[in-house]
Amino acid sequence: MLRKIAFGLLWLGFVVYAFFFAPPDQVGTFELIKNLSIGQWQGVNPLVIVLFNLMGIWPLIYSAVVFIDGRGQKIPAWLFSTTSFAVGAFALLPYLALREPNNQFLGQKNTLLKLLDSRVTGFVLTVATVILVTYGLRAGDWGSFVQEWQTNRFINVMSLDFCLLCLLFPALLGDDMARRGWKNPQFFWLITLIPLFGPLVYLSVRPPLPEVSTSISKQPVAN
Secondary structure, three states, X not given: OHHHHHHHHHHHHHHHHHHHHOOOOOOOHHHHHHHHHHOOOOOOOHHHHHHHHHHHHHHHHHHHHXXXXXXXXXXXXXXXXXXXXXXXXXXXXXXXXXXXXXOOOOEOOOHHHHHHHOHHHHHHHHHHHHHHHHHHHHHOOHHHXXXXXXXXXXXXXXXXXXXXXXXXXXXXXXXXXXXXXXXXXXXXXXHHHOOOHHHHHHHHHOOOOOOEOXXXXXXXXXX
């Protein structure tokens, strides 16, 4: 119950900050979002471009865990995970507050779960992230980004959303490792303490999820 309350309060605090305490909306924010979405990046700080695209990588990282975790939940995990592509931690925090601990996976993996469970998915996401981060570090204007963070609500909230997604992943990591029979506390903390790339490495090396049949075979009764 304490965990549920903590995640609920964190979600409430994030909502209150985003709408009442973040910097004001700037003229042209909708145009900026549209241009970032369709790849018209001329005149946009590369750091903003990278951050925006990483906010598309993070929901994929979480999907690779949440869709599997949701198999044992009473709430529709797919709804929260899918919504996170639009609003990030605003959607994932309620899921973390409402979910129950779940260290087992019952049933068979469908095509989507097989794709999300594949190490290839983790590798592809890692390569894409390395390219993005390298581009941002080499071409980005940090002074301009700090100024935009201080004055633009969209960039400010998106940055905090990114940080929250980095911090929240361990809340799902323990159960996902347990479902795979992977007991390695040192590796858990290594993944936890490395933002962004820790979860990516985890998705790239984690053992495949074992499939357990939910049917109970009936034994013949001896006469």
